[in-house]
Amino acid sequence: MNARILWIHGWGMSSGIFAHAVRRLEGFEHHFVSFADCAKPEQLLPAVLGKLRERSGPWTVIGWSMGAMLALESLFAAAVDVHPECGNAETRKNSEVQIDSLIVIAGTLGFASADRMKGWPPRVLERMKKQLAGERPEAVLEAFKRSMFSPEEIASQPDRIETAAACPADFGSEGLQAGLDYLLRTDLASRWDHWFKRDAVWPGRLRWIHGEQDAICPVGAVPELPDRNRIIFPGTGHAPFLTREAEFIHYIKEFLQ
16 A cells, blocks of 8 residues: 555645645655634644544654644654553544654744744734734735745745745634644643653654754754754755755655655
8 A cells, every 4th residue: 555644734824835745746645634624723633633533554644834743743642552441532542543654844842932043932923813813814924925935945936935825724714813822832842852762763753854044943943853864954944845845855755665
């Protein structure tokens, strides 16, 4: 059976942002998450886990930006040791999810941070929430999408900038607010540390891909990892699967073979 991939997109976007990459990854079974029905932060992770439960057997999960955080949360949920006699029904269902490998793109363990080298100040996210409730919410998305790219990428790859600009959001107005609340509240650092120490085998099935000039999830947010697990693209912003497509596809295929 071909490898089964679940793609999880980031805030303010939709799975259409992956269209270029997916077309070049023939021979894989591709699946996508929708957040269209999510109106609260608590509904985002269940949307991912529900998709993973639709099919039994191993998954490769590729998460980008906020989707990377949700991919990591899904891994942690599935990795919990559960005995038949303990745990609630939801926990037992999560333990049935089999994530065989994980690719993090432009991810972070905590989006909101007072340290601008590691994340965005919470006040910026709060301001975005207010602007979304204003007269021109589309301006928030336009500014966010432009900030995804480095100055070099903006100058040299206008077609890929346009690809991002034209990508619709599959979040409703409440979903956009919920996504910002998720980014404000979620801190995965302690769960990451517990998981990384607990499962010495798993790091071999993890690849973290990041742009050196990512202004949304700064490269300083990348946790300490062995070199074999980490790929940093120089001169690259928040969407390396768009602006470094050939190299991105090469590393994905190499990892999944």
